[in-house]
Amino acid sequence: MRTKICEMLGIEIPVFAFSHCRDVVVAASKAGGIGVFGAEMFTPEQFELELKWIEENIDGRPYGIDVIFPTTYQDMSAWKDASLEEVIPATHRDFVEDLLNKHSVAHLPEDEEEDMVRERLSRGRGTPVEAASMLEVAFKFAGVKLLVSAVGAPPREAVERAHRAGIKVGGMVGAVEHAQRQRDAGVDFVVAQGYEAGGHTGEIGTMVLTPSVVQAMGDFPVLAAGGIASGRQMAAAMAMGAQGVWCGSVWLPTVESDLLPEVKAKLLAAKSQDTLRTRAYTGKPARVLKSGWSDAWEAEGAPKPLMRPLQHLLSRPATKRIERARSKTLISTPVGQVVGQFRHELTVKQVYAEMISEFIDAVEGMTRLLES
Amino acid sequence: MRTKICEMLGIEIPVFAFSHCRDVVVAASKAGGIGVFGAEMFTPEQFELELKWIEENIDGRPYGIDVIFPTTYQDMSAWKDASLEEVIPATHRDFVEDLLNKHSVAHLPEDEEEDMVRERLSRGRGTPVEAASMLEVAFKFAGVKLLVSAVGAPPREAVERAHRAGIKVGGMVGAVEHAQRQRDAGVDFVVAQGYEAGGHTGEIGTMVLTPSVVQAMGDFPVLAAGGIASGRQMAAAMAMGAQGVWCGSVWLPTVESDLLPEVKAKLLAAKSQDTLRTRAYTGKPARVLKSGWSDAWEAEGAPKPLMRPLQHLLSRPATKRIERARSKTLISTPVGQVVGQFRHELTVKQVYAEMISEFIDAVEGMTRLLES
Incomplete structure (x- = not known):
């Protein structure tokens, strides 16, 4: 091969x-x-x-x-010294705050959130x-x-x-x-x-x-x-x-993967229908596992996600808070429609071995079909 | 095979x-x-x-x-004797009328449109x-x-x-x-x-x-x-x-197909990106060739397509008018993303012959790959 x-x-x-x-x-x-x-x-x-x-x-x-x-x-150099309040509309900040409060997701300790945003704004x-x-x-x-x-x-x-x-x-x-x-x-x-x-x-x-x-x-x-x-x-x-x-x-759900156990469990239980393409994370359409976060942004009456990279400035600290809180409802990850095929946590080596073995079976099956 | x-x-x-x-x-x-x-x-x-x-x-x-x-x-029996005006909101009728006027699409002769709608309403x-x-x-x-x-x-x-x-x-x-x-x-x-x-x-x-x-x-x-x-x-x-x-x-673009030449020409020229899933025809998401009709319904500020079967009551007579007028801008057909692959008008028999020949090549190529 x-x-x-x-x-x-x-x-x-x-x-x-x-x-x-x-x-x-x-x-x-x-x-x-x-x-x-x-x-x-x-x-x-x-x-x-x-x-x-x-x-x-x-x-x-x-x-x-x-x-x-x-x-x-987006050239963000002009925002180098800006605060989050100066670049993200209040409607959007409040929407996120309400959503996270509703699910009892705490803030990050001290200045961690502010630092995340600052780091992004300053470096671009x-x-x-x-x-x-x-x-x-x-x-x-x-x-x-x-x-x-x-x-x-x-x-x-x-x-x-x-x-x-x-x-x-x-x-x-x-x-x-x-x-x-x-x-x-x-x-x-x-x-x-x-x-x-x-x-x-x-x-x-x-x-x-x-x-x-x-x-x-x-x-x-x-x-x-x-x-x-x-x-x-x-x-x-x-x-x-x-x-x-x-x-x-x-x-994503392999033994070696560093995703949180809560995310792996969600992946192993998901169907192909459980993903969607949404602008709710980065501002550009990205396929992710459906969650309370994507549901909220896709719902009627939700604010329209901001353009890239602003939506990311909003979603990144929120994602960090959600992961820290291990919120089963809000937690998610980018993943494709193949998510419906995952059933067990395998090692990377096992995934390779299964792929190769099934690949060979598939090709041999096709060869037999042509001969029939 | x-x-x-x-x-x-x-x-x-x-x-x-x-x-x-x-x-x-x-x-x-x-x-x-x-x-x-x-x-x-x-x-x-x-x-x-x-x-x-x-x-x-x-x-x-x-x-x-x-x-x-x-x-x-939708049980339409209650609408048996209704007129189009009684079941389709004026906003939607006006939207279609404006769009078709803009593209100089004439009405159908005499009572043909009314009959189409009546036939649909009466029979369900x-x-x-x-x-x-x-x-x-x-x-x-x-x-x-x-x-x-x-x-x-x-x-x-x-x-x-x-x-x-x-x-x-x-x-x-x-x-x-x-x-x-x-x-x-x-x-x-x-x-x-x-x-x-x-x-x-x-x-x-x-x-x-x-x-x-x-x-x-x-x-x-x-x-x-x-x-x-x-x-x-x-x-x-x-x-x-x-x-x-x-x-x-x-x-759709074969010699035997009864589609209008204008539609076949559009199909042969289209790319895979030229389709979209839209509710603009039947009220349910259906993939079609993009056209002035779908563009108009998908545009910001357009009325939201009606639920099935109402949107169809609106789009069917309009489609008939568009086809009769041979409007190159508005004419369309349901078609999949494979539309980007079509380059020539073939007979159905030729399509079959090409598929089989390419299928055999593909399987033989896979067999060789396994041996390499």
Whole structure:
């Protein structure tokens, strides 16, 4: 099962494991696939500590990082010294306060909330400057063999610098046109991510997006993402011409995952219908597990979520409070529609083993079908 | 490539062709698949004429019919003698009038519009009574070998009567729970239809829905629908355990299709992004080709579409006017996200030939991959 993408990255199994959890990244690369560490939640200082830990534990296996290179973003430098009250409307602050009070979610101790907001306002998140500082960190580590652009085409300098360091570059896309733009920017492969996926995702289903991007890109390698968490789904993606698959949700309820036990329990009990695309977290449509938070924002009469990045300034401290309070009603996580398939807490290695075994069964079944 | 579903229906190719056009139905069955004729647009009298034509032209090949057995519906008997003015708010009538005037769409001659509405109000569409009269018609024709329930589980009497007449029964589903309900109602197979599909469709993508339904139903036959218009997509569906595929959109721009040339031209030029799920036609979310009509209803400040069946009372005469005027801006059709794949007007037979050839290539490619 060695595809072009396996040869490109020196891996055995073309299953990419996207995660914000370093333990998942390490376990995926050790299992013969490749872990891709999402930089988004970290400051550059935290990010460096995480990569250091990964390098020390990954036994020399290749791994990747996933960075947001935004094409459009809000310049927040003017708000450097602003308070939350000056940038978020009172209606929205009151709405959140009422919701959290209703569910008895306490405030964070002392100035922790204020500090979170201040840190975000002063540094600016999701900006080209931030992406560049994440890259500076990543280039220090020899094990980083892959850089993935989470949103939009990466800047040409970043691609060239990565290539000089022997790092391959991939780009996430949600439409055929984006794929062409990524190739023009110099990436080595694209990941076509369908509507079923968790987090920020587009409107085109994987069943349509994968073959469309494959067809448009000719020999250029394409991975499929969105709705893939089993060997049968992997076989489907590869039957449509994908060279491998990119999975995010399937690692969330694993043993290695650092999600709270309350979140894992919710994931293992959820059905596919229990996700929705909502602007309630970041201001951009992102697929998450339905919760009291998303219900409240989607309800008739709720304030309209603010534009990115303002909604995030509102939701981040709230999410922290909700997690600290372990509020079963309000707690959530980005996750795709595959959530309905999860039944047991497995190790990352077990997930890989089950995927491969089911993939082989699926292909053998197809071969028999053709002979019948 | 003979699956259980082929044996059940005596067909060679497990590709189902859903269409409101009798020529497509005939061509599909003759190509070795099976045409399934949608009853929805017809009165029982028209439906009988259509089936008569199909019987005379299909060379004894099996075909099916697709009927709506609604589980919930609006009893319109109280409105039997009502006028349009009495059931549709003036805001909505004026909104449509303004939109059509803006695009210079003329009224239908004399009482044609009034008659359309009257006919709908007096007879009640999408009701169990209507479904029963459609069935009475269908049972007169020996070539009908398949009855498909388009929405919800069919009544047990209908299933039993079909079975006594040697007719197999299938049911469309959009979620695992619906599949179990259909099986309990006595159907012989289910069609799991994903979010990508045209017309009324649910929220779960085909990539997730197909394997979930297959897994839940064990040995019970499952067809996949939504996002399937090529041999690669067919291979993907069958790799996930489907016994065959159900296609609707792919026949719309064929030579045999009776759609207006203006609609076919729009379909051949469209991208996958050019569809949306909207309540603007029937009051229930249905995927259609974006048009001036859907744009207007989705725009900020537009009236909220009425509940089913009222929105249909408003949109049906308007659609007729738009088609008569051949308004390139306003004209549309239900269609799935696969619309972006269409490039040429093919015959139904050519579509079948291309699907089979590509399916074989895809499976052979997978077999080689496993050996690599």
